[in-house]
Amino acid sequence: MASSALQLLGFFLSLIGVVATVTATIMVEWKMHGHSHRIYEGLWMTCSVGHRTTCEFHDSLLKLSNQVQITRGILLLSLFLSAVALMVSTIGMKCTRFMDGRARAKGVVARIGGIMLMAAGLMTFIITSLYVKKVVADFHHSHHLHTFEFGKAVFVSWSGGFLTTFGGAFLTCQRC
Structure with a gap:
């Protein structure tokens, strides 16, 4: 069986990863365009930042x-699976x-939770990469006047997927 400290480490890494994934899902900076007048496009809204910031939800x-639709859906599915x-x-x-x-059954349940966390983290990482x-x-x-670059939310999402996956891996360790 895995040590209690290893399980706690895995659980808290996964928890931090899930928080990062939630943060990335909410963030507006998935795509950005412009230098002096920036336009940010997120999964839920678009913001224009100049002298004044204006944001509009996707109607x-x-x-x-x-x-955007597929990324939204898979990130929400990943968050549900993570929860x-x-x-x-x-x-x-x-x-x-x-x-x-029942120590043996308890270990199996912890491993099942770890596998689910690894799947959720991989889903986040893969959809962000796509x-x-x-x-x-x-x-x-x-x-080049109409191009977008990816923003900060991408990096937050990648780190969330990475931490969730590795936290789940620590939870699945049987004899580490």
């Missing part, structure tokens, strides 16, 4: 690009009182 789901995995992991960790009489790939492809194939 219609049908007006959004497929890239369920954190609850399952809590039940299976050695430091909790759930299932005290989003960046699309932004870079658009950058190379469009006129």
Whole structure:
């Protein structure tokens, strides 16, 4: 069985990763354009930053690009899976009182939660990478006055996926 300290490390890494993924999902800076007058496009709204900052929520789901719709959906699915995995992991960790009489079953539950966290982290990491790939492809194939670059939310999302995946890996360790 894994040590209690290793399980706690995995749980807290995953928790930090989930918080980073939530933060990235909410952030506006997924794409950016311009130098003096910046335009930020997020998954939920678009902001224009100049002398005055104005933000508008995306009104219609049908007006959004497929890239934004898919990224939204998979990030929300990843967050839902992460929430369920954190609850399952809590039940299976050695430091909790759930299932005290059955140590073997408790270890299996912790591993299942870790596998779920690894899957959620990989989903976040992969969909963020696909989003960046699309932004870079658009950058190379469009006129330079209409190009977007990826912003800070991408890095926050990558770090969230990375931390969630490695936290889940620590939770799945049986004899580390």
